[in-house]
Amino acid sequence: MAIDSLRRCIEAEVLPRVRDNWNRAFSSELAHELLQIVHPYGIGAGWLPEDGGGMGLSYMTSGLLYKELSRLAPDVAGMAYVSEGAAMKIYRHGTEEQKARFLPGFAKGRLLGCGAVTEPGTGSNVRQLRTRAVKEGAGWRLSGEKIFISNATVADVLTVLAKTGEKEFTIFLLDRSEHDFQSREIEKLGLNGWSFGSLVFQDLYVDDAFRLGGVGSALSEVMAGFERARVWVALIATGIAQAALENSVAYARERDQFGVPIASHQLVQRHLADMAAETEAANLLTLKALAKLDQGGRADMPSSLAKFYASEAAVRVASRAVQVHGAYGVTREFPVERHLRNARMLTIPDGTTEINQLIVGRELTGISAFLGAAGANKQAAS
Ligand SMILES: Cc1cc2nc3c(=O)[nH]c(=O)nc-3n(C[C@H](O)[C@H](O)[C@H](O)COP(=O)(O)OP(=O)(O)OC[C@H]3O[C@@H](n4cnc5c(N)ncnc54)[C@H](O)[C@@H]3O)c2cc1C
Structure with a gap:
């Protein structure tokens, strides 16, 4: 029900405001207006515990809401999860004065961080x-x-x-x-x-x-925040892949070539099947990472796996979506070129694909390869 209400809100209130704005940054005024619109549905302060004025949603519930937002308006999802991350830092590490000054604004969807x-x-x-x-x-x-x-x-x-x-x-x-x-x-x-x-x-x-x-102790706090952020990038990527798949299925059923819908051609169905498999794999890895976040404790492995797999998968899925659309796919008249550009952004933030693969490699082997061969030699020598 919550996802359904959010979807109706995005379609009625968000999309009409951002449709003509996909290619430039939201002004500060529009960004704040969008936050106010989605805030009652658990976006922007959903993670904040109730004693911080927030909704105290589980990461799983919040994640499912964000995935839906990302399917329709990933730019808004990106803006909001980064803001929630700032609010959570204040909740976790702020003094009583800092919390009193800033958290009510985040909790009411007035402040962006x-x-x-x-x-x-x-x-x-x-x-x-x-x-x-x-x-x-x-x-x-x-x-x-x-x-x-x-x-x-x-x-x-x-x-x-x-x-x-x-x-x-x-x-x-x-x-x-x-x-x-x-x-x-x-x-x-x-x-x-x-x-x-x-x-x-x-x-x-x-x-x-x-x-x-x-003073001096922030690095571990920042690193811990990356675990959650990586799962959110994976959610945005999964939402984009889902949208690219849905657009492609609809187009393949409509577009007629050689006297039949292109969906009747086996090679087009192979594209769709591969897209569905990658989207679902990204989704399941992301759900597993959300469950781990909810359990508490470190979540390096599931969050890095979800992040690098889902962001790379979204690029492949969106690229296939362009292919299924033929020349229409590379035009601004259809949404799939935007899905491809959007997905391409996500292999970089909160740890590039390579950095997240190194984290997974370290978790699997117990050996850190961040410094390459020089680092491995040093480790062996010590
Ligand atoms: C959409 C988006 C949003 C962002 N939001 C924020 C934000 O809110 N706050 C913030 O502080 N930053 C943000 N960033 C920046 C992001 O965190 C950095 O871009 C990222 O950490 C990578 O740093 P870099 O771009 O300098 O690449 P570099 O670190 O210079 O890496 C360049 C290339 O070298 C590879 N590489 C680097 N080291 C290794 C290694 N040890 N082994 C193998 N390969 C390696 C990388 O994987 C990459 O392919 C954002 C970036 C994007 C794209």
């Missing part, structure tokens, strides 16, 4: 980051640049990872209405409604009251 880790010189290896916060009086001076940040130009509340020592990482909360920093949108291949951009902090003074969690 983001998580800023990546930098121009720091992608897969988070430890390499350069953004620094240096203690000054009752606060910190924050300097650095972040890039490829989801919700960069629309977020009201930003969680920013910075170095506060040689091997120490600390999260700072920035409030767009109070802190002065630059943000810029970056154009990209797909998921264009979902804001994506850079942030620049120039000697920005941040009071210690905006430090989130302990």
Whole structure:
């Protein structure tokens, strides 16, 4: 029933607002309006426990809702899950004052958040980051640049990872209405409604009251958040694959060539069968990862498996969908070219395919191959 209500809401309220907007980032106003529309259905603050003002949904329930949203409007799903991630960081690590200040806004679907880790010189290896916060009086001076940040130009509340020592990482909360920093949108291949951009902090003074969690201890907190984020990328990918499959089945039944619907040609049916198998495999891996998240404890293996498989599968499924549509498939008149561009975005965030395969490899073998041959030699020597 919940999924059904959400679907009707998306069709009636979301799609009419975003249909002409698929190829540019939602303005801040539209992003907030969309959040307000889907928020009552469990999107945007569903994970927040009830004592944080949220709905306290299980990851499984929330995940099923997000998959439906992703089937129809994946840009909105991307925007909302990133925001929920920021709210959860505040719920888990915030002081009572920080929670009182920010959580009600997230819980009511008024605030959008983001998580800023990546930098121009720091992608897969988070430890390499350069953004620094240096203690000054009752606060910190924050300097650095972040890039490829989801919700960069629309977020009201930003969680920013910075170095506060040689091997120490600390999260700072920035409030767009109070802190002065630059943000810029970056154009990209797909998921264009979902804001994506850079942030620049120039000697920005941040009071210690905006430090989130302990000094120097943030890296493990950020890494733990990636487990959940990976499952959400897998959900978005599965929703996109599902949409590509549905569009292809409908088109194959309608399009007539050689006197019969193209669905009558065996090679077209093979495309559809392979697409269905990959979509279902992505779905099942993602459901398993959601169940593991609900059980608690570490979920590296199921979340990485779901993330890399579902995002790569969505690219293959969407590419076959274009093939089934022939030349119509590469035009903007049909949705499948957008599914392909959207799916192609998802093999990169929250750990690239390669990084997630390395996590799975490490879980299987007990050997970390992140540093390649040099790292393996070092491990063997020690
Ligand atoms: C849609 C989208 C949303 C994003 N949202 C956010 C966000 O909200 N916040 C944020 O902080 N960041 C975000 N990012 C950035 C994302 O986290 C990084 O792009 C990602 O971590 C990869 O970093 P990179 O792009 O610098 O690639 P690099 O790390 O430079 O990697 C380049 C290539 O080298 C490969 N590679 C790197 N190291 C290894 C290795 N050890 N072994 C094998 N191969 C390796 C990678 O797999 C990749 O193929 C987002 C990116 C996208 C596309």
